[in-house]
Amino acid sequence: GAGVSQTPSNKVTEKGKYVELRCDPISGHTALYWYRQSLGQGPEFLIYFQGTGAADDSGLPNDRFFAVRPEGSVSTLKIQRTERGDSAVYLCASSLGDFSYEQYFGPGTRLTVT
């Protein structure tokens, strides 16, 4: 079956602009996660959804970052007033639920802020 998909694969934007990154999880997966990976580092947790609600958004770096999952499937990560330090690969992962240990990762969106 289809895996986790993310669009766009690459996004270049100017400092100060607004961007949206989309994640389509595996069908039937209720849990969805966003991570951010900087060069030479492991992924860093941003936010976790169980169904439509954000169960844990403690990893969001500041209030410029926001994510939604209105119908419990597709999720959008929104970044306002982008800064050069936001440049990274944004990874989305999904799993069957809280008690399913394996998270399946998408290919990521590479965000470059110029």
Add this chain to the structure above:
Amino acid sequence: GQNIDQPTEMTATEGAIVQINCTYQTSGFNGLFWYQQHAGEAPTFLSYNVLDGLEEKGRFSSFLSRSKGYSYLLLKELQMKDSASYLCAVRTDYKLSFGAGTTVTVRA
């Protein structure tokens, strides 16, 4: 906070064995994971340990000692395609905390 340490780089010869160590200090523990990540690609799941001991899966094995906060990933009969970054991750509740990754280079 979470502290997960693993070596930055390792080099080995095709056909050899390499062991990647990972030590962790985390607030909570609900399993330790190893992921493989090729450059520019998504991490892919390799192994999962939640109880002490060795888990074997083909050419890959993973070991966990919870009392020591220690795990290792053993890669046997190395192949060129095994050249990648290997990420150690600890699960606390539902989220994963990752180490920085170990880049393994396999030489002919």
